Amino acid sequence: MDGNNKANSPYALEISDLAVEFRTRKNVVKALNGLNLKILKGHTLGLVGETGAGKTTTGLSILKLVPDPPGVITRGTILLDGESVLEKSQHQMQKIRGKAVSMIFQDPMTSLNPVLTVEQQIAEVIMAHEAVSSPDARKKARDMLELVGIPGERSTEYPHQFSGGMRQRVVIAIALACNPDMLIADEPTTALDVTIQAQILEMMKALKEKYNTAMLMITHDLGIVAEVCDEVSVIYAGRIVEHGTLADVFDHTLHPYTKGLFNSLPNMENRTAKLRPIKGLMPDPSNLPPGCAFADRCDHAMDICRKEQPRELYCNGEHFVACHLYSEASIEQEGSVTHER
Amino acid sequence: MSAEQILEVKNLKKYFSTKRGPLHAVDNVSFTIGRGKTLGIVGESGCGKSTLGRTILRLLQPTGGEVTFEGKNLNALSDNEMRLMRREMQIIFQDPFSSLNPRMTISQTIEEPLKRHKAYATKGERRNRVAELMDTVGLARRLYNTYPHELDGGRRQRIGIARALALDPKFIVCDEPVSALDVSIQAQILNLMKELQEQFKLTYMFITHDLSVVYHFSDDIAVMYLGRMVEKAPADELFANPLHPYTKALLSAIPIPSLHNRSQRIIMKGEIGSPINPQNECRFSGRCMYASAQCLNNEPELVEVEPSHFVSCFLCPSNS
Numbered sequence: 001m002d003g004n005n006k007a008n009s010p011y012a013l014e015i016s017d018l019a020v021e022f023r024t025r026k027n028v029v030k031a032l033n034g035l036n037l038k039i040l041k042g043h044t045l046g047l048v049g050e051t052g053a054g055k056t057t058t059g060l061s062i063l064k065l066v067p068d069p070p071g072v073i074t075r076g077t078i079l080l081d082g083e084s085v086l087e088k089s090q091h092q093m094q095k096i097r098g099k100a101v102s103m104i105f106q107d108p109m110t111s112l113n114p115v116l117t118v119e120q121q122i123a124e125v126i127m128a129h130e131a132v133s134s135p136d137a138r139k140k141a142r143d144m145l146e147l148v149g150i151p152g153e154r155s156t157e158y159p160h161q162f163s164g165g166m167r168q169r170v171v172i173a174i175a176l177a178c179n180p181d182m183l184i185a186d187e188p189t190t191a192l193d194v195t196i197q198a199q200i201l202e203m204m205k206a207l208k209e210k211y212n213t214a215m216l217m218i219t220h221d222l223g224i225v226a227e228v229c230d231e232v233s234v235i236y237a238g239r240i241v242e243h244g245t246l247a248d249v250f251d252h253t254l255h256p257y258t259k260g261l262f263n264s265l266p267n268m269e270n271r272t273a274k275l276r277p278i279k280g281l282m283p284d285p286s287n288l289p290p291g292c293a294f295a296d297r298c299d300h301a302m303d304i305c306r307k308e309q310p311r312e313l314y315c316n317g318e319h320f321v322a323c324h325l326y327s328e329a330s331i332e333q334e335g336s337v338t339h340e341r
Numbered sequence: 342m343s344a345e346q347i348l349e350v351k352n353l354k355k356y357f358s359t360k361r362g363p364l365h366a367v368d369n370v371s372f373t374i375g376r377g378k379t380l381g382i383v384g385e386s387g388c389g390k391s392t393l394g395r396t397i398l399r400l401l402q403p404t405g406g407e408v409t410f411e412g413k414n415l416n417a418l419s420d421n422e423m424r425l426m427r428r429e430m431q432i433i434f435q436d437p438f439s440s441l442n443p444r445m446t447i448s449q450t451i452e453e454p455l456k457r458h459k460a461y462a463t464k465g466e467r468r469n470r471v472a473e474l475m476d477t478v479g480l481a482r483r484l485y486n487t488y489p490h491e492l493d494g495g496r497r498q499r500i501g502i503a504r505a506l507a508l509d510p511k512f513i514v515c516d517e518p519v520s521a522l523d524v525s526i527q528a529q530i531l532n533l534m535k536e537l538q539e540q541f542k543l544t545y546m547f548i549t550h551d552l553s554v555v556y557h558f559s560d561d562i563a564v565m566y567l568g569r570m571v572e573k574a575p576a577d578e579l580f581a582n583p584l585h586p587y588t589k590a591l592l593s594a595i596p597i598p599s600l601h602n603r604s605q606r607i608i609m610k611g612e613i614g615s616p617i618n619p620q621n622e623c624r625f626s627g628r629c630m631y632a633s634a635q636c637l638n639n640e641p642e643l644v645e646v647e648p649s650h651f652v653s654c655f656l657c658p659s660n661s
Binding site: 050051163165166193194195196197198199201202220221222223224225226227246247250251260261262263264265266267268269271272274275276277278279281 | 385386493494495523524525526527528529531532535550552553554556557558576577580590591593594595596597598599600602603606608609612613
């Protein structure tokens with residue numbers, strides 16, 4: 001049944017109204033609260049937010065890897081290339097993970113198996129998804145290593161023999177081994193130094209273009225978004241508060257939270273400019289306010305913000321904002337105003 | 342040392358012995374910091390920036406060299422004299438999750454240095470000082486009896502700052518104080534540290550790997566690579582006119598959160614080398630695209646090529 005619309009879907013990934021809760025004996029933590037997200041085939045979407053906003057939970061939900069219990073997906077749909085993920089069995093998911101969708105985790109120190117050579121770890125993925133012999137899989141594994149810039153003769157070494165940057169390259173080789181349609185990269189360079197980060201980002205960009213892979217780039221760094229993404233979604237307390245192309249979000253910022261993120265960053269053009277941080281803290285996800293989750297930290301909060309959750313308002317094409325400051329009448333002009341930083 | 346300089350470091354060395362030979366964590370580093378100024382120290386993991394901070398405070402015994410603070414040679418002080426000196430020199434640690442004792446309340450943590458140095462005669466006076474410090478760093482009084490695990494990273498870092506300020510120091514080594522924090526919280530803490538610097542006339546040595554933060558925060562910036570200081574200049578000068586090839590590559594690698602004024606990346610080949618048993622060569626030569634025979638046979642010295650702009654590279658005219 002899913003096969004029918006598969007070829008028609010222009011999106012590699014479509015998430016609508018996704019809600020995920022973590023239920024513990026003490027309380028219920030609402031990690032995602034009606035998240036909407038779309039990635040066009042071959043495009044890179046940056047998912048930006050702070051610690052606890054729900055970035056990683058989003059990535060894990062797509063692969064149906066949210067630990068259950070305590071995690072429960074309470075509502076919503078996730079379509080991968082038009083096919084619903086949530087209806088799949090775990091067995092079917094095993095065929096999807098690593099083949100249709102791969103994930104790169106943040107910490108290259110802990111995401112590799114310390115007792116297998118890197119070649120074995122790459123070959124393992126290939127043999128799980130393709131009908132190839134072990135020697136062929138190993139040969140392909142060595143090719144993958146070369147592709148990510150590791151000399152083939154190092155393929156029989158173990159993870160501890162590699163530096164952090166090299167290990168992340170191995171993780172990327174594993175993720176790309178079966179030529180996935182989509183890659184989820186969860187803070188892939190956060191644990192690395194800037195010069196190594198530059199190398200890895202450059203490589204990921206080149207490989208993505210070569211294989212036309214769609215990518216979800218989960219990060220807290222707006223600099224990385226500017227560097228590698230086509231579109232960007234800003235997540236706050238489990239909802240997307242603003243989404244658009246890079247030009248929309250960077251140059252025509254609408255949501256007060258997005259503006260706050262930009263203002264918190266040191267200004268490279270005027271270094272002595274005082275930082276304007278967002279006041280307060282992220283709300284407790286086990287006790288979210290009924291209205292807009294950002295209201296308590298927002299300088300423009302009104303009465304309605306504390307009562308009602310704002311809807312998504314589109315200003316041009318794909319650019320939307322979820323904020324009561326805007327109305328359908330005002331939003332169209334807003335999209336054309338360049339904000340000042 | 343002039344009265345303007347609060348700290349002078351001369352040929353400071355810290356080697357650690359390893360099975361494979363001495364690891365040169367800090368090697369022949371010399372610099373001064375002006376009173377009330379901030380010196381930013383940048384570099385990648387393993388370049389020796391944290392070891393430098395700790396060796397200056399004598400939390401690690403230096404292998405060689407001199408540290409002069411307010412005219413006193415710290416290496417010549419006895420342990421007891423050094424303990425007294427620590428009232429003047431404090432440190433803020435990177436990780437607000439592991440640098441606080443989980444079994445002490447906030448007030449106990451802040452009170453600890455006051456007790457140790459017998460700064461106040463009575464418990465009451467000490468408690469007043471703790472409350473005053475909590476106000477100074479923006480911690481609500483209701484948190485007086487809470488434990489670190491009840492607080493978020495930003496508040497925990499405020500405790501670390503209050504603890505460092507407790508004894509009215511003149512000089513604080515800030516070792517990656519905002520690296521573990523989200524940007525919105527990071528900005529709150531950076532603003533707080535700036536305000537405190539003005540209010541209490543503090544001198545900072547600000548260690549970080551984040552170049553945009555160091556640019557915002559520092560008067561002077563020093564770049565370290567494998568235990569050596571490769572370049573030091575006023576912040577604006579360093580960003581406008583970097584001279585060392587490593588500094589150039591490092592600056593070009595910063596991901597800029599803007600779609601305009603994007604500059605060309607210099608992608609450096611290879612990775613940082615080993616600090617164990619370094620040879621008599623420029624430590625950056627293995628990754629440097631300009632390396633020549635001279636770079637492989639000699640180690641360049643840090644030389645002042647322009648007023649207050651120091652570089653250690655044979656490529657710079659006055660250094661060859």
